[in-house]
Structures are given as structure tokens and as C-alpha cells.
Amino acid sequence: MQFRLEKRREPSRLMSYITPFAAVLLTMVLGTVIFSLIGYDGLGAVREIFLTPLTNSYKWQDLGIKAAPLIIIGTGLSIAYRANVWNIGAEGQYVIGGLAGTGIALLTYGMTGWWILPLMVLAGILGGMAYAAIPAFLRTRLNVNEILTSLMLTYASVQLIYYLIRAPWKDPMGMGFPQTRLFSEAARLPTIIPGTIVHLGVPIAVIVGIVAWFIMTRSVFGYRMRVVGAAPHAARYGGFSENKTIWLAMLVSGGLAGLAGVLEVAGPFQRMVPGFPTNYGFTAIIVAFLGRLNPLGVIVAGVVLAITFVGGEVAQTTIGLPNAATGIFQAMMLFFLLAGDILIKYRLRRVSPQPSVGAA
Amino acid sequence: MPNRLELTGITKQFPGVLANDHVSFSVKPGEIHALLGENGAGKSTLVKMIYGIMQPDAGEIRWNGEPVVVPNPKAARKLGIGMVFQHFSLFEALTVLENIALGMDAKIPSRELESRIREVMQTYGLLLDPHRTVATLSVGERQRIEIVRALLLNPQLLIMDEPTSVLTPQEVEQLFTVLRKLAAEGCSILYISHKLHEIKALCDTATILRGGKLVDTCDPKQETSRSMAEKMIGTGLRDIVKGEGRVLGPPKLVVNRLRTGKTGHFDVPVDNVSFTVRSGEILGIAGVAGNGQNALLDALSGEIIGDDREAITIDGYGIGLMNTTERRKQGLCAVPEERNGHAAVGDFSLADNSVLTARDRLGMVVMGLINSGAAKTYTGKVIADFAVKALGPASTAGSLSGGNLQKYIMGREILQKPSVLVVSQPTWGVDAGAAAAIHQALVDLAAAGSAIVVISQDLDELRALCDTLAVINMGRLSEARPVKDFSIEEIGLLMGGVHGTTEGADAIPA
Numbered sequence: 001m002q003f004r005l006e007k008r009r010e011p012s013r014l015m016s017y018i019t020p021f022a023a024v025l026l027t028m029v030l031g032t033v034i035f036s037l038i039g040y041d042g043l044g045a046v047r048e049i050f051l052t053p054l055t056n057s058y059k060w061q062d063l064g065i066k067a068a069p070l071i072i073i074g075t076g077l078s079i080a081y082r083a084n085v086w087n088i089g090a091e092g093q094y095v096i097g098g099l100a101g102t103g104i105a106l107l108t109y110g111m112t113g114w115w116i117l118p119l120m121v122l123a124g125i126l127g128g129m130a131y132a133a134i135p136a137f138l139r140t141r142l143n144v145n146e147i148l149t150s151l152m153l154t155y156a157s158v159q160l161i162y163y164l165i166r167a168p169w170k171d172p173m174g175m176g177f178p179q180t181r182l183f184s185e186a187a188r189l190p191t192i193i194p195g196t197i198v199h200l201g202v203p204i205a206v207i208v209g210i211v212a213w214f215i216m217t218r219s220v221f222g223y224r225m226r227v228v229g230a231a232p233h234a235a236r237y238g239g240f241s242e243n244k245t246i247w248l249a250m251l252v253s254g255g256l257a258g259l260a261g262v263l264e265v266a267g268p269f270q271r272m273v274p275g276f277p278t279n280y281g282f283t284a285i286i287v288a289f290l291g292r293l294n295p296l297g298v299i300v301a302g303v304v305l306a307i308t309f310v311g312g313e314v315a316q317t318t319i320g321l322p323n324a325a326t327g328i329f330q331a332m333m334l335f336f337l338l339a340g341d342i343l344i345k346y347r348l349r350r351v352s353p354q355p356s357v358g359a360a
Numbered sequence: 361m362p363n364r365l366e367l368t369g370i371t372k373q374f375p376g377v378l379a380n381d382h383v384s385f386s387v388k389p390g391e392i393h394a395l396l397g398e399n400g401a402g403k404s405t406l407v408k409m410i411y412g413i414m415q416p417d418a419g420e421i422r423w424n425g426e427p428v429v430v431p432n433p434k435a436a437r438k439l440g441i442g443m444v445f446q447h448f449s450l451f452e453a454l455t456v457l458e459n460i461a462l463g464m465d466a467k468i469p470s471r472e473l474e475s476r477i478r479e480v481m482q483t484y485g486l487l488l489d490p491h492r493t494v495a496t497l498s499v500g501e502r503q504r505i506e507i508v509r510a511l512l513l514n515p516q517l518l519i520m521d522e523p524t525s526v527l528t529p530q531e532v533e534q535l536f537t538v539l540r541k542l543a544a545e546g547c548s549i550l551y552i553s554h555k556l557h558e559i560k561a562l563c564d565t566a567t568i569l570r571g572g573k574l575v576d577t578c579d580p581k582q583e584t585s586r587s588m589a590e591k592m593i594g595t596g597l598r599d600i601v602k603g604e605g606r607v608l609g610p611p612k613l614v615v616n617r618l619r620t621g622k623t624g625h626f627d628v629p630v631d632n633v634s635f636t637v638r639s640g641e642i643l644g645i646a647g648v649a650g651n652g653q654n655a656l657l658d659a660l661s662g663e664i665i666g667d668d669r670e671a672i673t674i675d676g677y678g679i680g681l682m683n684t685t686e687r688r689k690q691g692l693c694a695v696p697e698e699r700n701g702h703a704a705v706g707d708f709s710l711a712d713n714s715v716l717t718a719r720d721r722l723g724m725v726v727m728g729l730i731n732s733g734a735a736k737t738y739t740g741k742v743i744a745d746f747a748v749k750a751l752g753p754a755s756t757a758g759s760l761s762g763g764n765l766q767k768y769i770m771g772r773e774i775l776q777k778p779s780v781l782v783v784s785q786p787t788w789g790v791d792a793g794a795a796a797a798i799h800q801a802l803v804d805l806a807a808a809g810s811a812i813v814v815i816s817q818d819l820d821e822l823r824a825l826c827d828t829l830a831v832i833n834m835g836r837l838s839e840a841r842p843v844k845d846f847s848i849e850e851i852g853l854l855m856g857g858v859h860g861t862t863e864g865a866d867a868i869p870a
Contacts, residue, residue: 218732220725220728223712223715223730227705227708231702231707233702234701234704234716236663236684238716239688
């Protein structure tokens with residue numbers, strides 16, 4: 001017995017909205033089965049990971065601050081992926097953005113002034129852009145695949161943190177710990193709800209998503225990204241050069257990853273530490289796809305992935321699930337989503353071995 | 361003697377369309393039977409069911425008197441049904457022999473296969489060296505590979521899908537000789553085409569389809585081309601109305617020693633092309649597919665940008681270094697050959713497709729934002745003026761039939777009133793009624809003072825439409841002359857250029 005994928009005449013629009021939800025649901029079901037089989041409380045694991053963060057109101061602030069960087073990076077990636085520019089190295093651009101912001105914070109250490117934070121944010125965005133410019137340059141000039149270069153640069157960026165916080169940026173009062181000093185007050189992101197840890201990055205993330213949605217649906221820039229991704233040949237005919245589009249896509253996605261990085265270092269961390277790279281840049285790839293490469297969808301998807309992060313931590317303490325379980329759940333979600341996408345465009349048909357020609 | 365093939369009440373339903381509605385006809389042994397119809401009339405669906413690519417929902421297929429079910433093409437070949445498709449499935453980097461061996465159902469030692477190929481080629485005068493690489497062959501020669509491939513199976517029925525759309529007049533004659541010889545030996549031929557004079561010259565019987573239904577089965581020799589065309593489209597035909605005694609204006613588009621670099625491995629670049637098109641003039645560029653037409657269109661539209669500013673001028677102003685957007689602003693619009701994915705984006709709505717090329721000329725962009733209202737209004741005008749069958753500006757381009765999409769694309773460019781319009785294959789695969797409408801729109805645009813370049817492989821179209829004609833071969837363009845100074849034979853020889861005339865000499869006798 002063989003199976004064959006057959007293209008559908010018209011992919012169902014309804015199904016393309018349903019699959020993200022179906023993917024989350026299937027992840028819960030399969031997660032229950034898998035973790036039950038390996039001897040954990042499977043149902044409990046799914047409950048802790050997906051429901052506890054929603055039902056416990058004191059977890060909501062955690063959701064907000066986890067979702068913010070995912071939404072900001074995911075928005076940038078959704079724009080680049082629309083144009084078929086595969087920036088996989090948002091994690092690296094996030095790190096460089098964070099480092100650029102840290103650099104400003106250390107330079108202005110002890111100073112006060114309203115301009116310090118905006119300057120850090122600007123530096124973070126420019127840092128992310130500059131780091132994304134490397135794969136863009138290699139792709140447009142030498143035709144090097146941006147997936148490889150952007151991914152590999154991520155590991156280089158992590159080494160850069162280790163170097164900086166062990167030598168030039170090491171906290172002089174830190175008793176040898178590899179970390180920078182705590183930023184001064186003017187370089188820390190203010191919290192917006194008193195008594196919580198919800199910082200300014202959360203509303204910024206929502207605004208970024210909404211503005212990006214507007215730009216992608218209404219502007220020539222958004223049109224360019226969509227047409228280059230849908231039909232590169234037609235894009236050239238319409239006057240959109242491929243190289244310029246690659247540059248724009250890499251710079252926008254890199255810049256937003258850098259923004260997320262600087263908000264993260266100035267918000268929750270308030271100093272640069274070795275644990276700064278927390279895979280937000282990679283998780284945002286799932287966010288972008290789960291959000292259907294639509295910035296408004298990315299906002300929702302960012303919250304869903306934040307739930308798994310927060311819930312994963314809960315499950316570690318309550319059920320003793322390993323930390324890696326979060327990654328497994330997130331990966332399952334992406335897997336089901338991509339599989340669903342294929343089934344929207346194609347139908348699975350059984351091909352029985354053909355009998356020879358016979359009279360009917 | 362029973363009929364070779366007999367179809368009774370064949371019906372095929374697709375979502376939203378009844379592609380074939382109780383179609384019944386029969387093909388006798390040794391008969392050359394034409395299947396005529398507009399695009400979307402259901403011809404392709406019908407032959408796909410005969411060849412086993414699809415299954416009918418209802419109806420019966422009888423083969424030599426016996427009812428049969430054809431589950432797949434392999435079974436069809438086993439029955440003795442061969443098919444030559446419009447689009448060849450050949451690997452350019454492999455030789456003729458390797459390509460044929462790959463397509464065989466049974467595994468035959470290559471030496472034996474070669475001798476059989478030579479035998480078939482000898483018998484039917486299909487001369488071709490089996491060891492030549494396909495990339496070096498002309499389109500006519502490539503088609504011969506497909507025919508040889510089909511003939512190796514000793515078919516009793518050969519289906520030919522629009523076989524002459526890419527051939528020179530001489531190649532068409534050679535093909536007809538082969539087909540007549542085959543028919544004389546008892547092989548039936550089902551010949552799909554919309555070129556009526558060919559059908560009159562070649563076929564014994566014609567079955568005409570319209571909207572999935574069989575309209576008539578007639579003897580094409582008793583009919584006029586016009587009467588068959590009217591049965592095909594269901595209404596009277598319109599002639600192209602050219603204003604008599606038109607005076608051509610001053611030179612508008614001047615192309616001077618235009619050349620392009622070689623891009624792909626098998627692409628033919630444009631080599632030292634020069635021509636002048638005056639205001640009000642339609643220049644036709646004839647040529648067999650793959651002789652640099654695509655590179656010429658891209659070089660004119662700005663998709664390929666050259667290094668000489670003066671290589672292309674409009675009203676004396678050099679645009680050779682400009683990109684497509686800047687050239688459009690200068691008044692040069694272009695329509696490439698490939699509709700879906702090049703001239704239009706299938707996944708986008710028609711309104712969004714209008715933004716693709718009309719955004720700057722028609723002010724659809726204000727401060728970086730797209731004025732979707734203006735795009736919708738303009739698209740609605742294109743749909744209305746060019747009788748595009750679409751639900752509205754929000755329909756996706758991919759949901760339109762080929763002919764309707766072409767009408768939309770031509771309308772989108774023509775209604776921008778470009779001062780220079782370059783089009784490739786303006787009526788490829790478009791039915792007679794729509795083709796007439798597109799031709800008339802081009803003539804009207806020229807009458808309003810635009811300079812038009814039509815690149816086409818359809819000689820009838822070029823001779824009816826153009827004032828002057830030039831022939832492109834291997835990227836070089838012949839001198840342009842008034843179209844009435846050319847004879848068909850002369851155009852054919854120019855089209856054949858180097859390879860067309862040397863095939864016989866190149867081929868190794870078996």
C-alpha cells in the first residue's frame with residue numbers, strides 16, 4: 001500500500017485558521033500519551049503546562065514578560081519569512097542587541113537622564129540590524145544561504161557575551177562572577193504596574209505587533225514582502241529587486257530581535273549575565289509560524305508559547321518534569337502545525353497497486 | 361470493423377464546473393479526428409480520461425468494441441494509446457536515447473532500444489541523432505522525441521495535444537506528413553488544436569466542444585474556418601478593424617545594439633538587437649520558442665538591466681539603465697509570456713495584482729501606503745472593459761482560467777495607456793473570441809499613438825496584427841520589414857535559422 005500527496009484545488013481558508021488551534025490541541029493529547037508512557041503523570045503535566053499559567057492570576061505577569069520578547073522577535077521573523085528570507089539567527093541578533101544596550105548602560109553608568117534608555121533601545125536595534133547585515137551581505141553578494149550563516153552567527157554571539165563579561169565588562173565588585181554590574185536606575189526599564197514585574201516592554205510588544213500588521217497589510221513595504229515571497233519572478237516584473245528585499249527583511253527582523261534583546265537586558269535582567277540567551281530567538285520561529293506569519297496572530301501565538309514556558313517551570317516543581325519537556329511540547333506544536341499546513345494544501349490519497357487493464 | 365475508440369455519455373464533474381457533460385463520439389481506425397474547442401471547453405479533461413490520467417464520473421469508453429476502464433497512463437499505453445503532450449517532459453542535459461529509455465515502461469537494453477528508435481525514425485522520416493543532447497535541439501526536434509517515444513509502443517491511437525503551437529511552418533508540414541503516413545497504416549489520431557486551417561488541411565472529422573458539451577461533429581473539409589470558429593465560441597466572430605490609411609508617426613522606441621549576458625545554463629541571450637518602432641506602429645517579432653524571446657522581453661521591460669543607457673530610447677531619451685519601475689514611469693509597459701507567477705501572482709486578488717504594475721502610473725501609492733480603493737476601482741474597470749469572467753476585484757488571479765487571466769493582464773497594461781507596450785504571446789491559449797478582443801485593443805492602442813512590440817510564435821496572429829515584422833533566431837533579430845513583403849516560406853526559413861535547415865544533414869542515417 002502506498003500513499004501519495006495530491007494537491008487540492010483550493011486550500012480551505014477556514015482550515016488555515018483552525019490548524020493553529022488543532023496543533024495546540026493535538027500537542028496536549030500526544031503530550032499526555034507520551035509523558036504517561038514514560039512514567040510521569042501525563043494528564044497532570046499537560047494541565048500544569050497549559051492551564052495553570054492561565055488559571056493562577058499570579059502567573060499572569062510572568063506570561064506578559066515572557067510573551068513580550070517572543071512577540072517582538074516573532075513579528076520581525078513573520079515579516080522576513082513572508083518574503084521567503086529565512087532568518088534563523090534571531091537568537092544571535094537578540095544577544096547582540098542586548099550587548100549593545102549593555103554597552104550604553106555601562107558607558108553611562110552612574111549618570112541620570114531620560115535619554116539613556118532611548119539611546120540603549122536605539123543601540124539595541126542597530127546592534128541587531130548590524131548582526132543581521134552579515135548574512136544579508138553574504139547572501140546578496142556571494143549567494144551564501146542565510147539559514148546557515150544566521151544560525152552559526154548565533155553561537156559566535158554567545159561566545160562574545162562570555163568574553164565581554166569575563167574580561168572588559170566584568171563587574172569590579174562582583175567577586176569574580178562572570179557578569180556585568182547592575183545597571184544604574186536610569187538604564188533600567190520601568191515597571192508599568194506597581195507591585196508587579198510587568199515592564200514597559202510588554203506594551204511595546206503589543207504596539208510593535210499592531211504597527212507591523214498595519215504596515216504589512218497597507219503599505220508598499222508589506223506588499224513587497226508578500227509579493228517576493230509569493231512569486232519572486234512576478235516581484236521582479238513589478239519592480240521589486242530581490243537583493244533589496246533580502247536586505248530589508250534581514251534588517252527589520254534583526255532590528256526587532258535586537259529591540260527584544262535590549263528590552264530584556266534592561267527589564268528582567270538589569271545586567272548582562274551568562275544566562276542571557278534563553279532561546280527566545282529560536283522559540284520565536286514557532287511563534288511566527290503558529291501566528292500564521294500575521295503580526296496579529298503572532299501576538300496570540302507569543303502568549304501561547306509563553307504559557308508553555310511558564311507552565312514548564314510550574315511542572316518542574318510540581319510534577320518533577322525535566323526542563324527539556326517544555327522544548328518537547330513546543331516542538332510538537334510546530335510539528336503539528338507544519339503537518340496541518342501540508343494537509344491544507346494537499347490531500348493524502350491511498351494508491352493501491354494498479355491491477356492490469358481488464359474489461360469492466 | 362468496430363470503432364477504434366468510442367465514448368458514450370462521458371461526464372466529469374469538478375467542484376463548481378461540469379467539465380464534460382455527456383460527451384459521445386467515436387474514432388474509426390486510421391481516422392484523423394480533430395477535437396476542437398475554446399480554452400476551458402473540456403478538451404484536456406476528455407483526453408486525460410482517455411489516457412487514464414483521470415476517471416470519468418459516468419459514461420463508457422469502448423476500445424476496439426470492448427468496454428474498458430483505463431486506470432492509469434501505463435494501462436493506456438498497454439492498450440495501445442499513445443499521447444504527445446503540449447509541454448514536453450524531457451531532461452535537457454540527457455541525450456535523446458537516454459530520455460526515451462527513461463520514459464519506457466519495460467526495460468529494454470539500450471543497444472536494442474537504439475536500433476528500434478532508428479527503425480521508427482527511418483520509417484516515418486523523423487530524422488534525429490539519438491546521441492544528441494536535448495539542450496541542443498530545437499523545439500520541433502524535441503517534439504519528434506516525444507512522437508518517437510509514443511510510436512515505439514506501436515500505438516493504435518495517438519493523441520496529440522496542440523502539437524503545432526511551437527513549430528515553424530516547415531516543421532508543421534513535416535509533422536503532417538508523418539501523421540498522414542501513420543493514419544494510412546491504420547493508426548487513429550486524435551488531434552487537439554484550435555488552429556482551424558490546420559484542421560481543415562489534416563483532419564477527416566472534427567468534434568467541437570463548447571462548455572463541456574459536444575456541439576457538433578462535422579467534416580472540416582466541408583466547413584469554413586469561420587463557421588467552425590463560430591460553433592466553437594457560440595457567437596459570431598469579430599474581425600480586427602484597422603483604420604485605413606494610417607500614417608505612422610516619428611520613431612518612438614529605438615533599440616540600438618541591445619545585448620544581454622547569458623543567465624541560465626540553457627538560456628539564449630539577446631545578441632546585438634536593433635530595431636525602431638514608430639508612433640502608431642505594431643512591430644511583430646516572430647520566432648520559434650527558446651530563441652531569446654524571453655531575454656528580449658526582460659531586457660526591454662527592465663528585468664534585465666544592461667550597461668548602455670542609449671541601447672533603448674523612448675522619444676530619444678535613454679532608458680537602458682533604468683529598472684522596471686522607472687521605465688514604467690517613462691511610459692514603457694510590458695507583458696511577459698508566463699502569466700501565473702510572472703505577469704500575475706496567483707495567490708493575490710486581482711486588485712492586488714493591479715498594484716503590481718499600475719501603482720506608480722495611476723497614483724495608487726500615497727506616502728508609502730497603498731490606496732486599495734483606487735486599486736479596486738481600476739481593477740473593476742479592467743474587468744468591465746475587457747469582459748474578464750471574474751467575480752470581482754477580490755477574486756484571486758489563480759482562480760481565473762488562463763484566457764481570462766490573460767485578458768485581465770492585457771487590460772491592466774493597456775488601460776494604463778503606455779506610450780510603448782511590449783507583449784509576449786498576447787493570445788497564447790486564449791480562445792478565438794478573447795483573442796479578437798485583445799487584438800482589437802492592441803490596434804486601438806496603436807491608433808492612439810503608442811508604439812507596440814508583439815513577440816509571438818503564432819504567425820497568423822502576427823500577420824493579421826502587425827505593420828512590420830522581424831524574426832528572432834538564436835538571439836539575433838532579422839531586419840524589420842513591412843509584413844506584406846514577407847511570404848510564409850521566407851518567415852519560416854528565417855525562423856529555422858541555423859538549425860531548422862540542417863537537421864537532415866546532422867542526423868546520422870541508420
